[in-house]
Every structure is written in structure tokens, then in C-alpha cells.
Amino acid sequence: MRYRVAISALFVLIATSLAGQQPAEKPAAKTVPTLVVRGVGRGVVPLDGSWQFHLGDNSRWATASFDDSNWEQIEVDAPWGAQNHPSYAGFAWYRRHLEVQPTSGATQDYRLLISHAEDAYEVYWNGVLIGSYGKLPPHPSWYYAEFPRSFPLTGSAYGVLAIRVWKAPLESFSSEYSGGLYAAPLVGDPDTITLKEKATYWSYVREDLFDYSLILLRCFVALLCVMLWTRNRREHLFIWVAVLTATPVALEMLQRLFLIPFSYGVARFLNQPLYAVYHISLWFLLVWLLRLNDNRTLVRWTRILAGCMLIAGFLDGALAYFWGSAGLWMQLADGFLTTFLMLVEIFPFVLIGAGFRRRLDASRWVVAISATLLRTIDTVADASALGQRFTHWSLFSDIIDTPLFVIQGVAFRAEKVASIALFLSILFAVYRYALERQVRQNALEQEMQSAREIQQVLIPETLPSLVGYAVTSAYQPAQEVGGDFFQILSNPDGSTLIALGDVSGKGLKAAMNVSMIVGVLRALSDVSSSPKEILGGLNRCLCGRMQGGFTTALILRLGADCDPAGSVTIANAGHLPPFLNYKELMLEGSLPLGLAAFASYDEITLRLHPGDYLSLYTDGLLEARSANGELYGFERMHRLLAAHPTAQQATEAAVAFGQEDDITVLTLTRLAAGEESSTSLVAPFLTPQAVTR
CATH class of the missing domain: 1.20.1070 (Rhopdopsin 7-helix transmembrane proteins)
Known part of the structure; x- marks a missing residue:
């Protein structure tokens, strides 16, 4: 009995051992389904569903014979960043096995439309490159905005469609849900695909x-x-x-x-x-x-x-x-x-x-x-x-x-x-x-018009004739109204006062100060004919009334008509000295008007002989500036005045060089006995021609 049990156990053991030595049954190989595209010729067919997908890059992945059965599957209606690959940038491949079955009588030519893919890609059909969008590394080039692109799908109606996509490095504002295809590619006949592409652009x-x-x-x-x-x-x-x-x-x-x-x-x-x-x-x-x-x-x-x-x-x-x-x-x-x-x-x-x-x-x-x-x-x-x-x-x-x-x-x-x-x-x-x-401009223009009207009154349209002298004068403001002034006033005793000055600043404010100065000057000339006394009176009136500004001035007193000696008395208040014949007159320095209430002024007397040329001017003549920033300067001014120009000629020379400030010039030429006196005045608001007497 024991022998039977032992023999039975031995047979069982041997059977079990033999069974363990038999080869195990192999699992069935994975198969990649083929998408059958029916109805091509009657419209477009989306290549939706699951595609084979793999990160990285390998040229063998374009071939139809490559086994992609172990690749992961991904949908093509959303970027890969939204499908388990967030924030990925670089290469990736999409593959899809296709069999195109056109409708009866339809063309055998097909086209593929890709509406949106980031950022650059290449399309392969059975291992053959049929088109690209942008350029892939090593010298990448892609577009700022995505546009649809279609490609010819020629050759076999059965094969593998492979799309090689490259996503550029992510930026600061890049979403993690980006990269790759955003919508399913479409297949159709060329005409329908063209219409679909245009429809996309129209959208x-x-x-x-x-x-x-x-x-x-x-x-x-x-x-x-x-x-x-x-x-x-x-x-x-x-x-x-x-x-x-x-x-x-x-x-x-x-x-x-x-x-x-x-x-x-x-x-x-x-x-x-x-x-x-x-x-x-x-x-x-x-x-x-x-x-x-x-x-x-x-x-x-x-x-x-x-x-x-x-x-x-x-x-x-x-x-x-x-x-x-x-x-x-x-x-x-x-x-x-x-x-x-x-x-x-x-x-x-x-x-x-x-x-x-x-x-x-x-x-x-x-x-x-x-x-x-x-x-x-x-x-x-x-x-x-x-x-x-x-x-x-x-x-x-x-x-x-x-x-x-x-x-x-x-x-x-x-x-x-x-x-x-x-x-x-x-x-x-x-x-x-x-x-x-x-509104403000209209108000300002009205004020400027008033200022012009005032200045037209202050700059006389005609000058009195000075026996024994030829007088020329010219006035050219830098703006519509200016801060220069001059006056020629006849006194009851037969003498004549000539005043020329320059108010600091330009424009309307300077013009208003000029009106005040000329009014005070005329009032003082009725009281006194002494140039230094008139300057002193002007200074006292102007102190505290010029809002921090000042005025330079020259006052000349010409002798009476019956004075054959041609005596001239001159007082200066910080103004540029006159030019006599070929050089400047040496005058004592003095403060401009309006700075110190108790300033005093000196005067000198000289005699003008027949042919003597005396010119008075404001600093606008000296400070004319060219386009390259060069000043007219003393040297040019001395050469100009040494030629004994008229006031208009001197003014035109400075304006042609480059005017920046108001320019006023007044010239006096002593005439010989028997010569007829004359006066000339040129100002922008007068007639275009000089006013001459």
C-alpha cells in the first residue's frame, strides 16, 4: 500500500515538472487601428479621435513601416499641454494610420488642412515630406499668429500621416496648456479644402x-x-x-x-x-x-x-x-x-x-x-x-x-x-x-491786437524833420509786439529829444511796459529837456512797477534849429553806447532803469560836424544768431556800422543773419549847410515801403 502511494506521488511530481517546462502562450501583439476616411469628395472629413503621440524627435518616426503601437494615444482637438504634458516645449510627433475611401466618381487628389498648431511643424505622408509651416531647429522660424495651412495628400490612399511639431521655449505669459495641435486636421478634395481654408480666414x-x-x-x-x-x-x-x-x-x-x-x-x-x-x-x-x-x-x-x-x-x-x-x-x-x-x-x-x-x-x-x-x-x-x-x-x-x-x-x-x-x-x-x-487764444489775440494798436500809437508813423540832419529809423519786433521803443520829441525851445530803449523780455508783457515808459517819457519831456534828469525821473517811476524787469535807455538832446554847432547831449542808462563814425562813443557806466530808485545818471555833450554819422541800436542787432548758433557779434556789427548803412539796411542784415530779439536802429547824419534834411521810418505795421519825408 505504501509503495502505491509513493509511486502515485512520483507520477504526479513528474507530470507537474513536465507541465512547467512547456512554453507559456505569448500575448497577442497590439494593433494600431486604421482610420477609414469615407465620403471624401462630398466635403471635408475631420481626422479626429486618438492619434499615436510621442515626445522627442527621431527621423524614423516619419516612415510608414515604423511600429508605433507602444506610443501613447492623444486627442488632437486640444494641445498636448492639456493632456498630461503641461509646460512641455520642444519636439513631439503625431501619427495616424489612414485609409481614404472617396465617393464614387470623386477625384483621387486630396488635401490636408491643419488650422492651428504650435509653433512650427512638418507633415509626412508615408515617409515623404509633403509640406511644412515655419522652420524647425536648428534654425527655427515661426509666426507670431497661427494661420491655417493646407498640403497635398497624393500617392497611396492608404498609409501613415505623421506630423512633426516643435514648440518654442515658453515665455513669461505662456500657458502650461499649450503646444501641438489645437484642432483635428481635415481631409477633402482640393476645392472643398480651399473653400474651408477661406472660410477660416473669413471667420x-x-x-x-x-x-x-x-x-x-x-x-x-x-x-x-x-x-x-x-x-x-x-x-x-x-x-x-x-x-x-x-x-x-x-x-x-x-x-x-x-x-x-x-x-x-x-x-x-x-x-x-x-x-x-x-x-x-x-x-x-x-x-x-x-x-x-x-x-x-x-x-x-x-x-x-x-x-x-x-x-x-x-x-x-x-x-x-x-x-x-x-x-x-x-x-x-x-x-x-x-x-x-x-x-x-x-x-x-x-x-x-x-x-x-x-x-x-x-x-x-x-x-x-x-x-x-x-x-x-x-x-x-x-x-x-x-x-x-x-x-x-x-x-x-x-x-x-x-x-x-x-x-x-x-x-x-x-x-x-x-x-x-x-x-x-x-x-x-x-x-x-x-x-x-x-477761447483763451481768442482772448490772447484780442489782447495782442490791443497791444499792437497801442504800439502803433507809440511808434510814430512819421518823424519830425530835423533841420541839419538826415534821420533813418527801423523797428523790427521778434514777435507780433516787442519791447523796443524810440521817440523823437520836439521841445518848445526848439531842441529835440531822441529816446531809444529796450525793455527786458518780449511779447505782450514787454509791450505793456513800453506803453508805460513812453507815456512817462512824454510827460517828463514837457517838464525838462535835460537827458539825465529825464532818465532819473523815468527810473523813479519804473522802480517797483516792472515785475522784476528793467529797461535800458539812451536819451539824446539835439540843439535848437538855430544852433549851427551841432551840439548833442547824451545820457545813458545801461544801454549799448552809440556808434560815431567808425567807433563806439565812450560813456560812463550806469544802471538800467527800474532797478534802484535813487540811481543817478551822467551826461556828456559833443559836437557833430557835417558828414558825421551817429547810430543808435538795441541789442537785437548784436545778438542776432545764425542757424548753427553763431552770434552776429561786435566785430560784424562794427564792420556793418562803419559802412554808414541806413537803419533799414542795418536791420535787414541782422534779420538775414538770424533774428532772435527785437531790433531797433536809428541813424543821424549831420548835413552840411544848405543840404535838405530828411527822415525815414520802417516798421512792420506801417506800409511796406519806408515812410520818407
Whole structure:
């Protein structure tokens, strides 16, 4: 019995051992399904569903014979970043086994349409390259905006479609959910694919129809503002409005607005500085509209930050030319520059806060409020999008980038609505500003007209004839009204007073001071004929009445008509000395009028002989300046006066050289006995020809 049990156990053991030595059954090999594309010829067919997908790069992956059964599968209606490969940049391959079954009687030519893929790619059909979009490394080139592209699918109706995709290094604002195909490729006959491609382009245009109309308005406003600025270069408001309205047009052109395929390097290089200029123009526009240009500290910081932002924009744009091979240091540089630009963008809040402290009209309040709203949206959007692949904030995509409403297929997002509101409010504020300027200009022109009328009275249209002298005079103000003056006054005793002077400053203020001086001068001449006493009286009247200004003056007293000796008495108050024949007269130095109430003045007496030439002039003749900045100077003036020119000739020489200040010249030539005296006066508000007697 024991032997039977032992033998049975031995047989069982041997059977078990033999069974363990038999080869195990192999698992069935994986098979990659083939997508049968039916109905080609009646329309387009999407190549949707699961594709074979693999990260990395290998030229063998383009061939039809390559076994991709162990690759992962991925959908093509979403980027690979949203399908288990977040923040991946570099090469990846898509493969799909296809069998195209056209409809009866349809053409055997097919085309493939890829609507959106990041960033550059190549398309292979059965191992043969049939087209590409952009250029892949080692010398990559890709586009700033994505456009559809179609490729011929010729040869066999059965095979493997392989797409080699390259995603550029990620930027600071790049989403982790990016890279690769965004929509399923389409297959169809050439005509239908062409129609589909055009329909895709039309959908882009339709989405931007509102932007096209807004661009026309922006261009019109920019051109109008440039024209207004060229009329008055001091009106900086208009040039900043022109820049603010023109830069968005340039920025949108770099995007997809006009369907121009700008390369990434060129577009990014232009985009970043333009983006900086757009914000800078808004800053300076706020400074002018919110009446902050009198705050020197704020204006200085605006200029400093504008320069820094412009430099940062150029540097950030320059990185784009090398972004195809961007490493860690370039991405860090991009992150630093982008963060700086975003921080500086907060500066408008400082300007708006300062503007709220001012007493502004309704139009400027609307600008401040709309600018605050836009900057808040942009700041929140930039903060949520910056480094979003690390923070995983979805505020930008969930709220900021979500349309508020859609009209006829045009999506209106919060940023677009706020920018339109700011643009319209700026137009309204500029319109109000232009009206205010026009009112002020009309008032100023009325004041200038009054000043011109006064000055026409003060500069006599005719001069009295001086027996024994030939007199010429010329007056040329630098502006519509000037600060030079001269008078020739006859005294009851037969003597004649000649006064010539120059009030500090130009324009309306100087002209008003001239009117006061001439009035006092005429009153004093009735009391005294002494040049030094008249200067003393003028000085006492002017002290404390010229708002910190002063006046230089010369007064000459010519002897009575019956004085055959030609005596001339001269007193000087800080004015340039007269020129007698070939040299300057030596006069005692003295203070100008209006500086010290008790200043005293000396006088000298000389005799003019027949043929003697005496010229009086203001510093506008001496200080004429050429286009290259060279002064007319004493040497040229001495050579000019030594030639004994008329007052008009001397004035014309200085104006031709380059007038900067009011110019007045008066010449006296002593005549011989029996010669007929004459006078000549040239002034801009008189007749074009010299007035001569």
C-alpha cells in the first residue's frame, strides 16, 4: 500500500515538472487601428479621435513601416499641454494610420488642412515630406499668429500621416496648456479644402470687423492730431493723443488683424517697444489732461520711468531674435523684464490719484475713471497671466478673457470695452480742451491786437524833420509786439529829444511796459529837456512797477534849429553806447532803469560836424544768431556800422543773419549847410515801403 502511494506521488511530481517546462502562450501583439476616411469628395472629413503621440524627435518616426503601437494615444482637438504634458516645449510627433475611401466618381487628389498648431511643424505622408509651416531647429522660424495651412495628400490612399511639431521655449505669459495641435486636421478634395481654408480666414475677419472700423477712426484721429500739432509744436497734448491712437493699430497689425504672417522675431521685436510707447503716451496724456504738468517732480518721474520702460521694451523685444534657442538665462531675463514692465504699468494709478486732487471738469473726470478701470483690468490680467503655468491661476481665462457679450459674432471682452470707453473719453476731453484753448487764444489775440494798436500809437508813423540832419529809423519786433521803443520829441525851445530803449523780455508783457515808459517819457519831456534828469525821473517811476524787469535807455538832446554847432547831449542808462563814425562813443557806466530808485545818471555833450554819422541800436542787432548758433557779434556789427548803412539796411542784415530779439536802429547824419534834411521810418505795421519825408 505504501509503495502505491509513493509511486502515485512520483507520477504526479513528474507530470507537474513536465507541465512547467512547456512554453507559456505569448500575448497577442497590439494593433494600431486604421482610420477609414469615407465620403471624401462630398466635403471635408475631420481626422479626429486618438492619434499615436510621442515626445522627442527621431527621423524614423516619419516612415510608414515604423511600429508605433507602444506610443501613447492623444486627442488632437486640444494641445498636448492639456493632456498630461503641461509646460512641455520642444519636439513631439503625431501619427495616424489612414485609409481614404472617396465617393464614387470623386477625384483621387486630396488635401490636408491643419488650422492651428504650435509653433512650427512638418507633415509626412508615408515617409515623404509633403509640406511644412515655419522652420524647425536648428534654425527655427515661426509666426507670431497661427494661420491655417493646407498640403497635398497624393500617392497611396492608404498609409501613415505623421506630423512633426516643435514648440518654442515658453515665455513669461505662456500657458502650461499649450503646444501641438489645437484642432483635428481635415481631409477633402482640393476645392472643398480651399473653400474651408477661406472660410477660416473669413471667420478671423468677421471676429475683427469691429476692430477694423475702430482702426479707421483711430487713424483719422491720429492724423488730425498730427496736423493740429504741426500747427503748434508746443501743444504736446495732440502728439500724445496721436501716439496713443496710432500704436494700437500697429500692435493689432502684428497680430492676426490684417492676416499678415509676421515672423515671431520681427513681430515680437516691434511689439514690445510699441507696447511700451503705448503706455508712455497714456502717461503723458494723463499728465496734460489732468493738469499735472505744473508738478515738476511728477513730470520728472514720468520722464524717468518712460525712459526705463522704453529701454526694457527694446531689450525684451531683442530677446525674440534668439528665442528659438532660449535657455534658462534668457527665460530668467524675459521674466525679469516682463515683471519690471508690469510693475511700471501701475504708474498711471499714481497720476490718476494726483489728478483726483485737482479741480477737474466732467470730461477729465471721465478720463480719470475710465483710465482707472482699464488699468485695473490690465493689471489684474497681467498679474494673473504672468507665470500662470507655475501659479495655476485661472482668473485670466475664466474672467478677464471671457466675453461680456457677443454682437454678430464679435466678442466684447472687458479689456476691449474699457479701452473703447477710455478712447472715447479722451476724444471728448481733447475736444473740450481744444475749445478752452480756442477761447483763451481768442482772448490772447484780442489782447495782442490791443497791444499792437497801442504800439502803433507809440511808434510814430512819421518823424519830425530835423533841420541839419538826415534821420533813418527801423523797428523790427521778434514777435507780433516787442519791447523796443524810440521817440523823437520836439521841445518848445526848439531842441529835440531822441529816446531809444529796450525793455527786458518780449511779447505782450514787454509791450505793456513800453506803453508805460513812453507815456512817462512824454510827460517828463514837457517838464525838462535835460537827458539825465529825464532818465532819473523815468527810473523813479519804473522802480517797483516792472515785475522784476528793467529797461535800458539812451536819451539824446539835439540843439535848437538855430544852433549851427551841432551840439548833442547824451545820457545813458545801461544801454549799448552809440556808434560815431567808425567807433563806439565812450560813456560812463550806469544802471538800467527800474532797478534802484535813487540811481543817478551822467551826461556828456559833443559836437557833430557835417558828414558825421551817429547810430543808435538795441541789442537785437548784436545778438542776432545764425542757424548753427553763431552770434552776429561786435566785430560784424562794427564792420556793418562803419559802412554808414541806413537803419533799414542795418536791420535787414541782422534779420538775414538770424533774428532772435527785437531790433531797433536809428541813424543821424549831420548835413552840411544848405543840404535838405530828411527822415525815414520802417516798421512792420506801417506800409511796406519806408515812410520818407
